[in-house]
Amino acid sequence: MNKDAKIYVAGHNGMVGSAIKRNLEKKGFTNFVTRSFEELDLLNENDVADFFRAEKPEYVVLAAAKVGGIIANNTYRAQFIYENLMIQNHVIHQSYLNGVKKLLFLGSSCIYPRMAEQPMHEEALLTGLLESTNEPYAIAKIAGIKMCEAYHAQYGCNFISIMPTNLYGQNDNYDLEKSHVLPALIRKMKLGKFLMEKNMDALRADLSKLPIEGVDGSFDMDVITNVLRKYGISSEDGKVSITLWGTGSPMREFLHVDDMADASVYLLQNYNAPDTTPSHVNIGCGEDLSIKDLSEIVRKTVDYQGEIVWDTTKPDGTPRKLLDVSKLNNLGWIPNITIEEGIRRVVGNY
Numbered sequence: 432m433n434k435d436a437k438i439y440v441a442g443h444n445g446m447v448g449s450a451i452k453r454n455l456e457k458k459g460f461t462n463f464v465t466r467s468f469e470e471l472d473l474l475n476e477n478d479v480a481d482f483f484r485a486e487k488p489e490y491v492v493l494a495a496a497k498v499g500g501i502i503a504n505n506t507y508r509a510q511f512i513y514e515n516l517m518i519q520n521h522v523i524h525q526s527y528l529n530g531v532k533k534l535l536f537l538g539s540s541c542i543y544p545r546m547a548e549q550p551m552h553e554e555a556l557l558t559g560l561l562e563s564t565n566e567p568y569a570i571a572k573i574a575g576i577k578m579c580e581a582y583h584a585q586y587g588c589n590f591i592s593i594m595p596t597n598l599y600g601q602n603d604n605y606d607l608e609k610s611h612v613l614p615a616l617i618r619k620m621k622l623g624k625f626l627m628e629k630n631m632d633a634l635r636a637d638l639s640k641l642p643i644e645g646v647d648g649s650f651d652m653d654v655i656t657n658v659l660r661k662y663g664i665s666s667e668d669g670k671v672s673i674t675l676w677g678t679g680s681p682m683r684e685f686l687h688v689d690d691m692a693d694a695s696v697y698l699l700q701n702y703n704a705p706d707t708t709p710s711h712v713n714i715g716c717g718e719d720l721s722i723k724d725l726s727e728i729v730r731k732t733v734d735y736q737g738e739i740v741w742d743t744t745k746p747d748g749t750p751r752k753l754l755d756v757s758k759l760n761n762l763g764w765i766p767n768i769t770i771e772e773g774i775r776r777v778v779g780n781y
Contacts, residue, residue: 442495512567600688679723
């Protein structure tokens with residue numbers, strides 16, 4: 432890749448896309464083309480076609496997607512499969528039609544079967560049933576992988592796919608209805624800490640920056656406490672508790688988004704679409720921990736002193752999700768940021 436190559440980063444305002452763009456900039460790339468959602472609706476086939484014909488990017492990073500945590504995935508099932516399929520179909524097909532030299536498609540580790548052998552290697556794809564709560568999203572991402580493979584097989588396109596593990600970091604989503612587990616833990620414990628300290632100014636400022644169901648810092652405290660309670664943040668008789676879903680026993684792997692971006696750019700520069708399948712590459716750190724242990728790291732980092740309650744009537748999700756990253760390691764890349772250091776960075780910048 433030449434440093435002046437024209438690169439389209441789809442989803443450049445999101446956590447993943449912005450991290451990849453930062454990494455490319457750090458490595459000296461300068462010629463970017465980007466569009467916000469307001470400027471280009473990737474769900475609109477004609478708009479995407481017009482954009483590609485006008486801009487003619489040489490490289491495409493497809494990081495745009497409809498994403499969310501277990502609640503959002505299970506609630507907005509139709510939107511998750513439809514919107515992700517449409518985004519992928521339009522961008523990948525137009526990349527082919529307009530002679531893009533290389534495309535990097537970002538999937539998710541949820542593509543693997545719920546009961547896949549751990550750690551999950553690339554060959555586990557399509558060998559069993561998916562986790563039901565995020566099945567629509569996973570099916571869309573599997574379709575994206577297979578689309579890249581099919582366009583390589585039929586047209587010779589150099590379209591590659593990567594499957595990141597659970598990501599966190601700068602520009603993460605802290606919306607309690609739609610966020611993933613780690614940002615939700617951080618925000619819940621931050622809000623719980625504000626309640627414990629009776630720091631209502633900080634509490635109101637947090638809600639003003641990111642309202643919960645439309646409730647911002649200007650609302651009466653009764654309204655604020657009610658919406659916080661709905662999302663498991665309670666203060667009763669001076670005691671503050673945070674309620675989390677499930678048992679805390681599921682094992683999860685987490686990778687800082689800056690590490691993921693570095694791996695993505697490394698593969699963009701050093702990995703080409705193979706003729707064999709599966710062609711995708713897992714991106715992770717190769718280590719996992721329980722959600723309960725993760726919550727304790729966040730508790731310590733945030734300095735939250737209240738109670739943590741586990742609501743065992745709520746689903747745990749997949750029992751374990753650990754990626755086999757030997758393929759990535761053999762290609763020459765390893766991560767640099769530990770989970771403790773990564774969470775310190777995120778909490779410090781919250």
